[in-house]
Amino acid sequence: MPEGSGLSSSEGRRAPSVTGRVFSILEAFDGDHRALTLTEIARAAGLPVSTAHRLVGELTSWGALERGPDGAYRVGLRLWEVGSLAPRSVGLRERAMPFLEDLYEAVRQNVQLAVRDGHEIVYVERLAHPEAVRVYSRVGGRWPLHPTAVGQVLLAHAPPVVQESVLAERLPAFTPRTVTDPAALRRVLAGVRRDGVAVCDGMIDLAALSVAAPVRGEDDAVVAALSVVVPSPSEGGGIEPRTLVPAVRAAARGISRALGAPTALRSDAVPRADGGGR
Amino acid sequence: MPEGSGLSSSEGRRAPSVTGRVFSILEAFDGDHRALTLTEIARAAGLPVSTAHRLVGELTSWGALERGPDGAYRVGLRLWEVGSLAPRSVGLRERAMPFLEDLYEAVRQNVQLAVRDGHEIVYVERLAHPEAVRVYSRVGGRWPLHPTAVGQVLLAHAPPVVQESVLAERLPAFTPRTVTDPAALRRVLAGVRRDGVAVCDGMIDLAALSVAAPVRGEDDAVVAALSVVVPSPSEGGGIEPRTLVPAVRAAARGISRALGAPTALRSDAVPRADGGGR
Numbered sequence: 001m002p003e004g005s006g007l008s009s010s011e012g013r014r015a016p017s018v019t020g021r022v023f024s025i026l027e028a029f030d031g032d033h034r035a036l037t038l039t040e041i042a043r044a045a046g047l048p049v050s051t052a053h054r055l056v057g058e059l060t061s062w063g064a065l066e067r068g069p070d071g072a073y074r075v076g077l078r079l080w081e082v083g084s085l086a087p088r089s090v091g092l093r094e095r096a097m098p099f100l101e102d103l104y105e106a107v108r109q110n111v112q113l114a115v116r117d118g119h120e121i122v123y124v125e126r127l128a129h130p131e132a133v134r135v136y137s138r139v140g141g142r143w144p145l146h147p148t149a150v151g152q153v154l155l156a157h158a159p160p161v162v163q164e165s166v167l168a169e170r171l172p173a174f175t176p177r178t179v180t181d182p183a184a185l186r187r188v189l190a191g192v193r194r195d196g197v198a199v200c201d202g203m204i205d206l207a208a209l210s211v212a213a214p215v216r217g218e219d220d221a222v223v224a225a226l227s228v229v230v231p232s233p234s235e236g237g238g239i240e241p242r243t244l245v246p247a248v249r250a251a252a253r254g255i256s257r258a259l260g261a262p263t264a265l266r267s268d269a270v271p272r273a274d275g276g277g278r
Numbered sequence: 279m280p281e282g283s284g285l286s287s288s289e290g291r292r293a294p295s296v297t298g299r300v301f302s303i304l305e306a307f308d309g310d311h312r313a314l315t316l317t318e319i320a321r322a323a324g325l326p327v328s329t330a331h332r333l334v335g336e337l338t339s340w341g342a343l344e345r346g347p348d349g350a351y352r353v354g355l356r357l358w359e360v361g362s363l364a365p366r367s368v369g370l371r372e373r374a375m376p377f378l379e380d381l382y383e384a385v386r387q388n389v390q391l392a393v394r395d396g397h398e399i400v401y402v403e404r405l406a407h408p409e410a411v412r413v414y415s416r417v418g419g420r421w422p423l424h425p426t427a428v429g430q431v432l433l434a435h436a437p438p439v440v441q442e443s444v445l446a447e448r449l450p451a452f453t454p455r456t457v458t459d460p461a462a463l464r465r466v467l468a469g470v471r472r473d474g475v476a477v478c479d480g481m482i483d484l485a486a487l488s489v490a491a492p493v494r495g496e497d498d499a500v501v502a503a504l505s506v507v508v509p510s511p512s513e514g515g516g517i518e519p520r521t522l523v524p525a526v527r528a529a530a531r532g533i534s535r536a537l538g539a540p541t542a543l544r545s546d547a548v549p550r551a552d553g554g555g556r
Contacts, residue, residue, distance in 0.1 A: 018296035019336040026360050034363055058297040063395075066364075075360060077395055080367035082304050083358030084418025085312055086344075090358070094417065097405070104379075117341075117355055127375070139372065140362025 018055075021047060025055055026064070026075075031138055035072040088115050092224060092259075093125045096215070099254040100127055103228065106247055109239075110135050110229040113215075113255075114143075116154040119166055121145060124224070133208045133231040146171045146185055147178045147203040149212030150225035156192035157214055157222035163189065177202040197245050198225075207235045211244045213252035216261035223259070226252045296333075299325060303333055304342070304353075309416055313350040366393050370502060370537075371403045374493070377532040378405055381506065384525055387517075388413050388507035391493075391533075394432035397444055399423060402502070411486045411509045424449050424463055425456045425481040427490030428503035434470035435492055435500035441467065455480040475523050476503075485513045489522045491530035494539035501537070504530045 016024065028036055028044035036044070042052035056073060059065040063078025084090040096113050104111045109132040113125040120142045128135065137143065145151035145166055155166060171180040179185050192198045201209045212227035228248055230239045256264035294302065306314055306322035314322070320330035334351060337343040341356025362368040374391050382389045387410040391403040398420040406413065415421065423429035423444055433444060449458040457463050470476045479487045490505035506526055508517045534542035 017336060019300055019333060019340075022297055022300060023340045023342075029360065029363050031363070034365065034369070055297060058295060062297075062301045064301075066366075074365050075363040077364050077366045077393065077400060079357065080361030080364040081400060081418045081420075082307065082353060083361030085307050085309070085353040086355050086358040087312065087352050088344075088355045088358075090417050091312070101382075101405070115355065122355060122359060127379070139368050140359045142359075 021045065021051065021055055022059065025052065025059065026079075029075050031141055035068065035070070035074050037072055041073060088223070089124055095258045096125065096224070096226070096255045099251045099258070100125060100226070102254075103226075103247060103251040104129070107228050107230065107239075107244065109133065112137055112150060112210075112227045112229065113224055114148075114150040114154070114227070115224045116145065116151075116158060117142075119145060119162070119169070121148060121151045121154060121225075133229060134205070135208060135229050136204065143204075144172070146180070147174050147200065148227075149198040149200040149210035150227045152188060152192050152198040152200065153212045153214050153225035153227075154222065156189040156198070174204045175202055175206050177206065179203065197249060199241055199245075201241070202232050202234060207232055209233065209241055211241055211248050213245075213249045214256075215252050216256040216259070216264060218260045220261050220263050224255070226255065299323065299329065299333055300337065303330065303337065304357075307353050309419055313346065313348070313352050315350055319351060366501070367402055373536045374403065374502070374504070374533045377529045377536070378403060378504070380532075381504075381525060381529040382407070385506050385508065385517075385522065387411065390415055390428060390488075390505045390507065391502055392426075392428040392432070392505070393502045394423070394429075394436060395420075397423060397440070397447070399426060399429045399432060399503075411507060412483070413486060413507050414482065421482075422450070424458070425452050425478065426505075427476040427478040427488035428505045430466060430470050430476040430478065431490045431492050431503035431505075432500065434467040434476070452482045453480055453484050455484065457481065475527060477519055477523075479519070480510050480512060485510055487511065487519055489519055489526050491523075491527045492534075493530050494534040494537070494542060496538045498539050498541050502533070504533065 024045035024047065025041055028041045038053060038056060039049060041056060042049045045052060056065060060067055063076045065073045066076040067073050093113065100111050100113060104127045108129045110129065111127045112123055114121040114123050123137045123139055123141050126137055126139050143151065145155040155163060167182040167185060173180050179188055196213060198212045208229050209232040210227045210229045212225045214222040215224040215226055217223035226248060228244050230244065233240065253264050302323040302325065303319055306319050316331060316334060317327060319334060320327045323330060334343060338345055341354045343351045344354040345351050371391065378389050378391060382405045386407045388407065389405045390401055392399040392401050401415045401417050401419055404415055404417050421429065423433040433441060445460040445463060451458050457466055474491060476490045486507050487510040488505045488507045490503045492500040493502040493504055495501035504526060506522050508522065511518065531542050
């Protein structure tokens with residue numbers, strides 16, 4: 001939230017606190033930088049090597065970092081253990097897993113579960129069939145909101161201030177089919193709210209189509225999005241996306257029910273066969 | 279590694295560093311304490327409330343903690359994201375997942391993947407069938423080595439110094455069947471090394487039996503253990519444990535191959551149908 005909170009030590013906006021220095025060391029690691037030498041950590045964190053050496057030593061003693069036989073440092077198991085306690089990570093995932101499994105069994109493609117953090121999605125689970133269409137997601141990885149079906153679902157249900165802020169940004173195009181025009185994206189989001197589902201065809205990769213539905217929590221707020229990614233029909237994929245919608249919506253409702261979402265618990269939301277209800 | 283490194287602030291052995299204080303705040307959270315007030319955090323971390331307030335604020339700004347509408351703090355998604363980069367967590371899990379899925383499909387019970395950290399196992403993945411026998415593991419959760427099949431596999435292949443250290447401890451009994459005698463455990467570990475598999479019947483819960491096999495990494499060292507947990511036959515379970523051994527060993531070998539373990543890559547280890555080879 002707070003911009004310029006002194007956590008980014010390399011920009012010199014403010015003298016970083018020790019905590020800020022520790023975070024800048026952790027931030028040196030990402031999906032493309034999983035093993036770093038002390039010098040590389042110091043450079044990425046914008047710290048003198050002596051300071052980095054001391055802090056890396058403390059991080060390693062606790063288990064937040066681990067030093068391999070090659071002398072390089074990697075993120076340690078202990079940090080992941082603590083992170084696993086995050087309600088929006090493993091907790092969400094554990095409740096969702098049976099439904100993800102069922103959906104995976106039914107479609108034998110990619111099944112993904114994501115949450116929103118700021119202007120990005122973070123994948124908390126991904127089940128990928130070995131022969132499924134290739135996806136670029138990674139558990140713990142981030143991706144923009146506008147070109148993915150899970151992102152569109154999460155953006156459509158984000159607070160208005162978040163939506164307006166995203167719509168005011170320059171939205172990068174990943175393929176010629178990525179929706180980047182704010183007015184067009186606004187219409188897409190309205191459609192997602194109306195239909196309860198988002199469909200993205202070829203917006204990140206022309207070969208892939210994703211279908212996503214919202215997952216609701218205790219207070220019925222949208223807390224996550226569930227998607228299936230299949231080969232795009234426009235590229236000769238064999239699956240008609242419309243046929244996936246009921247399965248994705250049903251699985252998302254099942255997860256919502258497991259999370260205690262009131263609307264997913266109400267059986268009177270389902271019209272009776274005898275024409276009762278409304 | 280270093281005992282008394284000043285990371286435990288509540289014992290007053292040494293003035294804790296800021297990093298040590300941050301770790302003591304993170305350690306206030308565990309599987310039974312997922313949401314804490316500031317006062318609870320300060321008490322658990324052994325810090326004055328004013329110090330805790332400042333550090334919790336910094337942790338929350340970065341995303342290591344998140345404050346809910348109830349005012350309580352929880353572990354934040356950002357910490358899990360960084361932790362997901364740990365090679366022994368999500369990295370291992372992602373490579374193992376297709377094999378875990380196959381095993382889960384084959385047995386429709388519990389499938390678990392664990393690594394050793396010190397004298398404990400840490401579960402990095404768990405697939406549980408809704409109707410499977412109840413297990414007490416949790417992804418990111420810890421458990422002792424001696425009463426679990428994965429623990430026995432990991433202990434059997436741990437450095438001798440670790441083995442001797444565990445054998446010298448008082449080993450708690452969870453059921454009358456838990457192996458707690460050092461000499462008996464030593465024989466069990468020798469059997470695990472000889473057979474390439476561990477079988478634990480009713481050692482944590484009389485109703486459950488687990489079968490585990492070692493997963494090897496690039497240098498053929500054992501880096502993880504894979505297990506299946508089924509109802510115990512002695513409690514009327516329907517599965518003969520011996521029938522699970524080939525499936526568990528095959529899946530563990532598959533994961534080892536995915537990790538680049540030399541012995542799992544050698545096809546000459548498999549006798550030919552024409553009687554060639556050894």
